[in-house]
Amino acid sequence: MSNSPTTRRRQGEHLRAQLMAALAAAPAPMTTAELREHLDTQLGRPIVIEKIYRALVILAGRGEIHRVPTRGRNTQWASTPAAQRNSADTVSQQTADVPLRSTDGRPQRPAI
Known part of the structure; x- marks a missing residue:
């Protein structure tokens, strides 16, 4: 299987879609670990918690x-x-895997 940037981006979008579906169906908020366990079961393979x-x-x-x-x-x-979502979601989805840039052009990482 190819490990090209396009393939990784598609896999990332698939994972994010699975997470969105799990959260939308959940009756209450879920922890990161609960989401990982749910996806492990759904996808039939373990997923590293850092990816989640x-x-x-x-x-x-x-x-x-x-x-x-x-x-x-x-x-x-x-x-x-x-109703609370920003109308820029479509643009965000297209550029989600592009690194964020600061005003001086250096890449930024999301705060964790």
Whole structure:
């Protein structure tokens, strides 16, 4: 199987779509670990938790999901109602895998 940037981008979008579907169907917010366990079952193969977290951070940056304030270490996530989504989602989806740039042109990473 090819490991080209296009293939990786498609795989990333597929993973993010799976996460969105899981959160949309969930009756309550889910932790990163719960989402990983759910996807492991859905896809029939283990997924590294760092991949899950990165995908969640990208979705949160797009405004499609949000972190739910909690006490303790476990971050919980919930989907954002469609009415609250920014109309720029389409543009964000097309450029999600392009590194963010600061005003001086250096790449930036999302805050974790």
